[in-house]
Amino acid sequence: MKLARATFTPGVLGGPGFFGGMFELPGGYLKPVLVSSCDGVGTKLKIASVMGKHDTVGMDIVNHSVDDILTCGAAPLFFLDYIAMGKLDSALVADIVKGLSTACQEVGCALIGGETAEMPGLYHGKDYDLAGFIVGIVEKDRIVNGLTIKPGDAVLGLPSSGLHTNGYSLARRVLGETPEALSKVYPGFDRSIGEVLLAPHVSYFKTLQPVMSDVKGLAHITGGGFTDNIPRSLPEGVSVRINTGTWDVPPVFELIQSLGQVAPEEMFRVFNMGIGMTVFVDPSHVSTMLAAMPQARVIGEVTAEAGRKVEIV
Amino acid sequence: MKLARATFTPGVLGGPGFFGGMFELPGGYLKPVLVSSCDGVGTKLKIASVMGKHDTVGMDIVNHSVDDILTCGAAPLFFLDYIAMGKLDSALVADIVKGLSTACQEVGCALIGGETAEMPGLYHGKDYDLAGFIVGIVEKDRIVNGLTIKPGDAVLGLPSSGLHTNGYSLARRVLGETPEALSKVYPGFDRSIGEVLLAPHVSYFKTLQPVMSDVKGLAHITGGGFTDNIPRSLPEGVSVRINTGTWDVPPVFELIQSLGQVAPEEMFRVFNMGIGMTVFVDPSHVSTMLAAMPQARVIGEVTAEAGRKVEIV
Known part of the structure; x- marks a missing residue:
């Protein structure tokens, strides 16, 4: 079972029939380079499950992703999430998405889509997994790459x-x-x-x-x-x-x-x-x-x- | 534990320290619109596990994603995957990535990155999850949106x-x-x-x-x-x-x-x-x-x- 993510932010075009979206590239870039990253929250999820608190892991995956692409000098454009669990728990998903939204809004990143997958038999009890995908942008001649780092820096x-x-x-x-x-x-x-x-x-x-x-x-x-x-x-x-x-x-x-x-x-x-x-x-x-x-x-x-x-x- | 994806295709810039990559936007677009989608393979994974055959689910997630953004008229640019399991099985991951690569190459899509997450306690036995994230591009005035569909079509x-x-x-x-x-x-x-x-x-x-x-x-x-x-x-x-x-x-x-x-x-x-x-x-x-x-x-x-x-x- 799959659920479309309900949160869209301004700047996102339409809502297609799949669990993603359209994003018009901002103008003003001469040689735009897209910087993307995929990551999960790892076993911090286990702590969240025991504590029954699920908004912070939503913030974690967004902020982790934003920081990853920031290392190339990129500004975030849009984010998609993947949430998987054995049996849909709407309240839990809403908590996670609340955290995703808060963190995305903080940096002006569109939460453009995501998927919630219900997979009985793969996830047990209250277990769930959470992964995130981010796309950002940087002007080609402004890519941060460490090449000019020298002794004494x-x-x-x-x-x-x-x-x-x-x-x-x-x-x-x-x-x-x-x-x-x-x-x-x-x-x-x-x-x-x-x-x-x-x-x-x-x-x-x-x-x-x-x-x-x-x-x-x-x-x-x-x-x-x-x-x-x-x-x-x-x-x-x-x-x-x-x-x-x-x-x-x-x-x-x-x-x-x-x-x-x-x-x-x-x-x-x-x-x-x-x-x-x-x-x-x-x-x-x-x-x-x-x-x-x-x-x-x-x-x-x-x-x-x-x-x-x-x-x- | 996290593993960087080893497969990069030409056109992808450098290899940053995180599990994604940089992709220079192709030229020739007046108003480029990025179209993205996130999806999983669902419980087809259970069949793959029982059959011990894991390259086809890699092809599944890429092709599913390509077809999703194709509904807007978008051509694929790059793809990232998320693979999660309890204990790293390199042969299994290699099989999945082989399928991802084959399907990406087929449509000229860069397999730009991905993450393999090892999460003992969340995934049991030979269970694993596989999700994918794609970004494609379409010229704004060529977006396929169904608005001109009329009776008799x-x-x-x-x-x-x-x-x-x-x-x-x-x-x-x-x-x-x-x-x-x-x-x-x-x-x-x-x-x-x-x-x-x-x-x-x-x-x-x-x-x-x-x-x-x-x-x-x-x-x-x-x-x-x-x-x-x-x-x-x-x-x-x-x-x-x-x-x-x-x-x-x-x-x-x-x-x-x-x-x-x-x-x-x-x-x-x-x-x-x-x-x-x-x-x-x-x-x-x-x-x-x-x-x-x-x-x-x-x-x-x-x-x-x-x-x-x-x-x-």
């Missing part, structure tokens, strides 16, 4: 709200995932660990869009943490040194590290450790960047060492 | 290869879904019913693209059969009469109808009954259309009855 970090959408397998193993485990309020926290774990993925579009012309490269810290995501943004012949202690690691990471006795290097390979996006800039632009983004911190620098390594000191 | 039908991607819940209930049930070769068939059920969704792009300027409207016969899909393509004030007997209903539908004692109207509401796409054309264009598409049949006509009804006689 600064690495800025923008704060995350928590785990975002990665590391939930390890987090669930360490913290548990029963209603009792997730309702626990640990010392130093003002809410349950379940609520802490559901904090929505931060969207960096509005923060970075105004300063994008001074950005040389971006790394969205998702699955694989600092270790896997930063090298993909670097050109040959350089590496990056990250100076821990230049930002406050949120308590949830310290809790997982301590309870699970996780090695520090493993923490940086699995989690964002409080930094959701790293921004590579020329040293001469650091002060204007920090003035425009007061939440940013200089967390490291680009070094002349070959091999696109990430050294965490 | 002809309804052409293009043959399907079988169930395509809809009606599998009913088919599985009637035919069974054990290995024994699916390996059965029914009288009059030259292969097992499992193989018959896995026949890939037909892509109509190459057939319809050359004659698109004479097409007034299109209905892709998917979930909801004739009954739900045709009305969405019609303007106010008309209806459609379909003349059964003008085409050969494939034996698989007769088998399901007979074994399941399914009422004829239910068959037309659930299945495509051998017609995967209906094409609305002016009567003066019928002979040239049939010459260009020898596999097409005139299966009905547009009537002056209000209500966008579908009468099957």
